[in-house]
Structures are given as C-alpha cells and as structure tokens.
Amino acid sequence: MRRLSSAIVVLGITALVTLPAAAQTTTTAPQPPPPMTNLQVYPKDTPRPEIVATMQGFVQALGVQSAGGCGYCHAGTAPTFDFAADAKPTKTVARKMILMSREITAKLPDVTGKPAADVTRIRCATCHRGVAIPKLLPDILTETVNKGGSAAAVQQYRDLRKQYYGAQAYDFSENALAFLGQQLTAANKPDDALALLQLNAEYYPNHPATYGMMAQAYMRKNDKENAIKNLEKAVQLDPNNQQAKRQLEQLKK
Template sequence: MGGTPARRRTEPCYHFPPLYQEMCMKRFSLVSTLVGVFVLTVAISAQAPQGGGGRGGGGRGGRGGAEPQGGAAPPAQGRGGPQVPTPKNLQFFPKDMTGAQILPIMQNFNAALGVNCTYCHNAEPPVDRPGNDFASDDKETKKKARVMLAMARDVNMKLQAELGKPAAELTNVQCVTCHRGVAIPKQLVAIMMETAGKDGINKAVQQYQDLRKQYYGAQAYDFSDATLFAAANQSLAMNKPDDAIAFAQLNLAYHATSARSYQVMSQAYQRKMDKDKAIQALEKAAEIDPMNQGYKNQLQQLKAGA
C-alpha cells in the first residue's frame, strides 16, 4: 500500500538465550556504538568479537552487507550463544573478520532497517538449515547494501577530511540515520500523497492509521501534526480540496488543537464554494490560537465576502 512494505514478523535466523532476547527488545540501543564502527573499514577490522547487541525485536534476525556461509563455527559467546557461521564472500568488510565480529553488525543492520536475514540473504531460520547460502549474491538487496555501505563510509571519510575534525567529533552517517527502522525510508507525507494519488484518499487515511498503530513511539515516521498538515496543503495545491479536508480531519482526530489544520480546512471549503463551513473552520482556528492575527484577518475578509 503506497509503496511502503509492512513490517516483517518473521522468525530470526539466530536463536538467542534470554539475555540476548532482552537486549534485542531495546530499539536501536547499540546502533550508534556498533554500526558507527562499520563506516570506517579500519575500525571494523580492529573490532573485537562480541556476543550480540542490536535488536532482533519482534522476531527479526540480522541483515546486511556481510555474507556468512552456512556451517558450524565456534559460538559467538559461551554457554548457549548463537552459533555463527564462518563468513565467506566478504567484499565490503575485511576478509579476515570472524563470524563473532560480523554478527553484531548484522544485528544492527536488522534494527536499522527493521528486516530479517532473508531480506538480503538466501537463507531461512535456523541458521544451519540445509540449503542456506549466506554467501550468495543472488538478491539485489544485498548488492544494494554493499553500495550503500560504501556510500556511508565515503561520506564519513570525506567529512572528516574536509572539515578537519577527528571522527569522534563528527556525527557519522549510519544506516539508521536515514532508515530509522524501515527498509524503504520514505517520509510519511510522501507515502500519504503517493497512496492518495494511486488508491484514493480513503486508502491513505487507513494506511496512516495502520502505520501509526505499528510505528508510533518509534523513530520511523513523524506522527506530529506537521505531516498531515503538509499532506492537506499539498492536496490543496493539487486542486484536491476533498483530500485536503480528509487529511485535515484525520489530523484533528489525533491533534485536536492543531489550529492550522482548521485553517487549511477552511481554505479547502472555500475552494469548494462552501462559505459557511469555511467560516466555521476558520473560527475554530482563531479560537484555538487567539494570538494569530492572520487567522483573524482571514476570518474578517471571509465574512465580509472578500
């Protein structure tokens, strides 16, 4: 719907003991400390083995540009830690990285994009399932991941070189910087406009409600009144007053004191030549924001028939 995939609810490729499960439930808790490492290849190659960080929350496993090959390997951490295959076909990461070094990076890719191992790899859980081929390059998503990893690395190195600051003083570009927990990092207003244009305003309204239930409280989308206000304005600019009214009404269902939603609704009613409803909406805007002289002036002009 509208070009944004539903959040995956698949079984993780790696099975974690209770400690790992608890850690995985914390959204993006270690993204800044682990994923920030991968953008500089030298730093990655020096990384010590780790047993797991990131998030597998909601039953999602690791993901990304590393390619572990199925098969037995020493566990990432003793006493029931996940069995990590020996990495093969590494093209972005140093070829001598171990499975224990790769795993936490994969977990953070999973957290950053909200996907499972299968998003990039030809594999299904469990990790030692016959036929799993983590080294395969068949999936386009894996090829794209390598391109984007190189892009993030190059951006960070260029910033460090041209700004003359050490890496520790710069904000690194990471997967999560843009993706924020979704595989396709579109702005919510863009999703709304795409769905409304393709499938109609009712589908867009339903999609917003579904996404809000699924992602509210996460960093994936902006559910403030700014998003639907922008969608209403864009609809009005496209001469779709009914869509503008629907977006404004939806906004008010969640943000009852959004004066600007009433104001754009008034403009939409004026476009529809419904003066009475236009006045009512603008009166409500002025009531909510009595210090806004612009609303008062517009209301005066509207009542005067200007």
C-alpha cells in the same frame, strides 16, 4: 598422471587432518561456525562476532525482524542460513549501501567545511529509521492519494500509525498531516486535503493549524460558510492567531 597422484595425496592429508576434529565435535561442543568466505566490503579477517554485531545492527536499522530477520538478505532459512551466498538481491543492495554510506561520510568534511573527526558518521539508520524502504510519510500518502484516492490514503495512515506509532520510522505528530493538507490544497486538491485534515482532527482535535488549513481548503472550493466555521474554530483554540482573525474579518465582510 603426476597431477592425479598429488591430488590423491592431498585428499589423504585432509582426511587425516579432519578426522580427529570431526570425532571431537560429535562428543563435545556444537560445531564452530565455518570461516567467513565472502567478505568483499569488510576486511576478510574481521572477527566473526564483530560481523554478526554489525549484521544485528542492519536488522534493527531496517526494521526487518519480522520480515525474515537475517533471512531478509541471506539465503536459506533459520537456523541454517547460507551467509556466504549472494543469492538474494537485498544482500547485493546492502553491500552497495555500505559503500554509499561511506562515500557520503567521506564527502561531508568538504561539504560542511568541518574536520573529518567532527562530521556525522552516516549509518544505515540515519536514513532507514527502522524501515527497509525509507520514504517519508507525506510522500507515501501523496503517492497513495494520486494512485488510489484520499480514502486509501486515510486507511494507509491508520494502518501505518497502528504499526509504527512510537517508533522512529514515521512522523505521526500533529503537524505532519496538517502540512500535507496544505500542500494538497496548494496542488489544487482541496477534497483530498480535507480528507486528511479531518483525519488529523480526529487524532488531534485541539490543533489550531489543522482548522486553519481546512479553512484554506474550503476557500479553494469557494465554500465560504465552512471556511468561516473552521477559522472560528482555529481562533477559539488559539486566540492569538492574528492571521486567522484577519481572514475571518475579511470573509465576514
């Protein structure tokens, strides 16, 4: 009985307290956002603008503007997100990622022998560089070669390049595919290597190393004629390439 009556009193008080505030909001400014209730990593009294700025940094670092923005991690839909809810697995992962980033930063002084003030602070973007799953381009393409063949990898490169060229997400420089071609030849996949090296030559027709790598792939296939052709191209583009010159002399013997 006692408990019930005190509950009634509490209810009465809250009603009294909230009424004027509610009346005010209907006539003037929009309702202030509710206080934050589920901060587990950041200090609970962090000012809201600071949290929101950090969150905008997350959206940027993971490049999820067009993948839901805040909704990539938060339940609900704009503009009525339930920021406090932990319904989305991405939010739970993100919380652990904050802690992981701190742990790595904390280890750096020991690992590098530098004072704590001098080491790099690990941020989301240090790894993510504008993508939610930060995988390096050669690794993405190698997986595709292994699963779907080199034609699928060629198409994937074109698509990623269209979407991300000029962003920090992936290395589309002339050396990236040339290096991958070299690795595929070393892994005894000269045909896959050639598909990607030909693609590189399409974007970078004057990159000598690409033709050098093609020559290596043809040699792996015992295709002497095409190996010579590509070595000649490499030497033509870079007359100082002694290695290509030597290989050319050997092949022509």
